[in-house]
Amino acid sequence: MVIFVQMKKKKPLILVTNDDGITAPGIAALIEVMRTLGDVVVVAPDKPQSGMGHAITINSTLRINKVNIYGVQEEYSCTGTPVDCVKIAVNKILKRKPDLCVSGINHGSNMSINVIYSGTMSAAVEGAIESIPSIGFSLCDHSIDADFGPCKKIVKAIAKGVLEKGLPKDVCLNVNIPLLKQDEIKGIKICRQARANWIEELDERFDPQGKSYFWLTGKFENYDKGKKDTDVWALDNNYVSIVPTHFDMTAHTAIKEIEKIKF
Numbered sequence: 001m002v003i004f005v006q007m008k009k010k011k012p013l014i015l016v017t018n019d020d021g022i023t024a025p026g027i028a029a030l031i032e033v034m035r036t037l038g039d040v041v042v043v044a045p046d047k048p049q050s051g052m053g054h055a056i057t058i059n060s061t062l063r064i065n066k067v068n069i070y071g072v073q074e075e076y077s078c079t080g081t082p083v084d085c086v087k088i089a090v091n092k093i094l095k096r097k098p099d100l101c102v103s104g105i106n107h108g109s110n111m112s113i114n115v116i117y118s119g120t121m122s123a124a125v126e127g128a129i130e131s132i133p134s135i136g137f138s139l140c141d142h143s144i145d146a147d148f149g150p151c152k153k154i155v156k157a158i159a160k161g162v163l164e165k166g167l168p169k170d171v172c173l174n175v176n177i178p179l180l181k182q183d184e185i186k187g188i189k190i191c192r193q194a195r196a197n198w199i200e201e202l203d204e205r206f207d208p209q210g211k212s213y214f215w216l217t218g219k220f221e222n223y224d225k226g227k228k229d230t231d232v233w234a235l236d237n238n239y240v241s242i243v244p245t246h247f248d249m250t251a252h253t254a255i256k257e258i259e260k261i262k263f
Helices: 025-034 082-093 119-129 149-165 231-236 252-259
Strands: 013-017 039-045 064-066 074-078 100-107 134-139 171-177 187-190 196-206 212-222 239-246
Touching: 013 025, 013 082, 025 039, 025 100, 025 149, 039 082, 064 082, 074 082, 082 119, 100 119, 100 149, 119 134, 119 171, 119 239, 134 149, 149 171, 171 231, 231 239
Parallel strands: 013 039, 013 100, 039 074, 100 134, 134 171, 187 239
Antiparallel strands: 064 074, 171 239, 196 212
């Protein structure tokens, strides 16, 4: 008689991080969703790190502290940047490579050129560098009181799809979710990053002692207005945008043109 032994399937290991800090409402919502999909380890900044891009800590100490905020497998706050969090998770905390790295849910969009400055997306890009399927999630609402409830179903569907199917090598996903009720969202569009920029101004102001300081302000300028294959168009038209993103910043289409220059 042959006896078949059913092996218990190992749960996916999911690394969760963000750039708004470990106590931000967005990461709480992301953790709530991820714990329905696998074992969750959280390594996130101990304070807000928005706009840090792909910064890493090299000139000061980097510390982690074990915490218990969400009741998942393991949770750590980190004194460093979002990218530091991924690096220290992979190299010092996790006993195996995670099946998925998710970053967010960011308070505010990371569409178009914003991806360059985003700590949320840089954490996802770092995950891709480590060959981990990675996703950065953002909700188009900057409010600290943002309601993440309506986007949880979308976040789960995208994360589940990536866990099941994987991603191309070196690619992560930049997911932006419009500020709408669930029944108002028309669907999901896979698109490209819109060509756009911030027309910036440094507003000079004065403190109570009369010393000047500067406050960065700016206006978003979309150079791809009306183009339906962009993330900006998708969000403006009530779609969730997904932009496949990678860390190879080579302008491949320009190589032949640059070769013509006599250096």
